Amino acid sequence: MTGTRDPLEQLRSALAGVPWSEEAARLTDDELLAAMGALEAVGRLVDASRVAFAGEVAERSRVELGDQRLSTRRGCRSAAELIERVTLVSGAEARRRIALGGATRARFGFTGEPLAPEFPRIAAALAAGELGADAAGTIIRELGRARPVADPAVFAAAEQALVAEATGGGDGGPVRCTADELRVQAQAWSVFLDQDGREPDDERAMRRRGFRLGRARDGLIPVTGELMPEVAAKLTRLFDAHLAPRSGGGFMTDEERSRIAEFGETRTADQQRHDVLAAAIDTAARSGEHPMIGGAAPTVLVSVRASDIESGRGVAHADGVEVPISHRAARHMMCTGGTQKVVFDDDGRIITLGSPERCFTPHQRRAITLRDGGCLIPGCSVAAAWCEIHHVIPDADGGPTHPDNGVLLCWFHHRTIDTSGWGIRMLRGVPQIRPPAWLDPGGGWRPVTKSPTRLADQHDRRPAA
Known part of the structure; x- marks a missing residue:
């Protein structure tokens, strides 16, 4: 123990x-x-040691050892949890090290004879510091999919070729592949090694399909998973339909439309896809075609103290996610879904339970949809069915939940209406809009609609040339 630990402490x-x-x-x-290259070389050796130790911890924590498992004797449910507690790394990193350690550690047969690792060439390059843990994991992950059906000799040749590409030992000389470049080559090898054709691949895809919400990071929830190809195709087509350029703004001149096209969209393509997905989720929840939860449509509960909303301090909390949400997000959800006042005493007992408020009824939504025809922001092509209803005068300022105070906005423009510079007001129940100063410095208030019927009425009322 001391012989290993002392040099590590000195380093x-x-x-x-x-x-x-x-x-x-x-x-x-x-x-x-x-x-930087020298430090990375040292890091590769350290990573190889981390992987080897994690693999040994997993070996001593095998399920068949029962109560004698190392993890059990240390009060942990699994080897991954034990590694987490000792090293303070994330669960994902602990599992990654265990998988890599298990694939590159020496094995023993039933009679105790030593066996080579599952990936002996990767194990040798990893231990020598020639191959990084991320590159090694990439090769193992991609080739491992084809291992059950691949010819052993061809599989060994594939492993050797990929290790050579990663360490600079291939025909290309000293130029090494990055882990991302290696992934592309490993995927090509995996397809070549799999002699079973597309049907077994489809069966494996069905088993591996999934969608996961990760842990909060920097105020966002990461999304990972694997979609079936046909599901990905449908989602891609949905994005295409909503992100395709369309003309908008019935009251605008051609010059104004061109300015919107040039300056109006500030979102990246990824951000636009996020907003399309947000609108799709809201639309699905309103459809009434999904299972009820507690006798109501699927509804996210957001809790926030009334004093914090009034003062603008503190945060709000949405059930189902661990990261707090901002007051702006809370106000957005309150404007869309309504509120219910719950009063607690100092001990946490519920003493007042109000009725749900500020939620537009389906009848009101249909009327507003016919009047507005879609998101009212010029240049936005989001259809009415995908929009939310925005209280023009907030409830906190005395604004009623009435069609005369509600307008259609897409998820993005509703979420950013307080900061985007767009102005919305109601004049005798008719929405008017004012562009932000950066887009139209001298712009005034103008009636706005995307309803084809109202646009036709406006056209008919125009004087003949």
């Missing part, structure tokens, strides 16, 4: 004593890149 102390930021700032460009 840690030596590295901890270097002011890395100051050291990097003093280096020339060539020295900086050379030093």
Whole structure:
């Protein structure tokens, strides 16, 4: 124990004593890149050791050992949890190390004879510091899919070829593939090794399909998963339908439309796809075609203190996610879905339970839809069925939940209406809009609609030329 631990402690102390930021700032460009490469080489050796230790922890925590499992004896449910607690890494990282360690550690047969690792060439390159853990994991993950059906000799050749590409030992000389480049090559090898055709691949895809919400990071919830190809095709077509350029703004001139096309869209393509998905989820929840929860349509509960809403301090909380949401997001959801006042005493007992308020009825929504015809922001092509209803005068300011105070906005424009610069007001029950100053510095209020019937009426009322 001491023979292994003491050198590691000495290395840690030596590295901890270097002011890395100051050291990097003093280096020339060539020295900086050379030093970074040297540090990465050290990191590869450290990663190889981490993987080996994780694999050994997993081996000593095998299920068949029962109460003698290392993880059980240390009060943990699994090897991954034990590694998490000792190293303080995430569960995902612990599982990654275990998988890589299991695939590259030496094995033993039923009679105790030593066996080569599942991926012996990767194991050797990893232990020598020639192959990084991310590249090794990429090869193992991609080739592992074809291993059950691949010819062993061809499989070994594929492993050797990929390791050579990653370490610079291939025909291309010293140029190494990055982990991303290696993934593309490994996927090609996996397809070549799989001799079963598309039907078994489809069966594996059915088993592996999934959709996962990750842990909150930087105020966002990461999404991962694998979609069946036909589901991905449908989702892609849905995005295409809503993100395709369309002309909009019936009251606008051609010049104004061109300005919207040039300056109006500030979202990236990824952000636009996110907003389409948000609208699709809201539309599905309103459709009435999904299972009820507690006798009502699927509804997200958002809790926030009334004093915090009034003061603008603190945060709100939505059930189902661990990260708090902003007051802006809470007001957006309150405007869309209504509120219900719940009063607690100092001990947490419910003492007042109000009735749901501020929620537009289906009849009101249909009337507003006929009047507005879609998201009222010029240049926005989101259809009425995908829109939310925005209280023009907020409830907190005395605004009623009435068609004379509600307009259609898509998810994005509703979410950003307070900060985007677009102005909306109601004049005798008719919506009017004012563009932001950066788009039209001298712009005034104009009636707005995307209802084809109202647009036809406006056309008929125009004086003949």
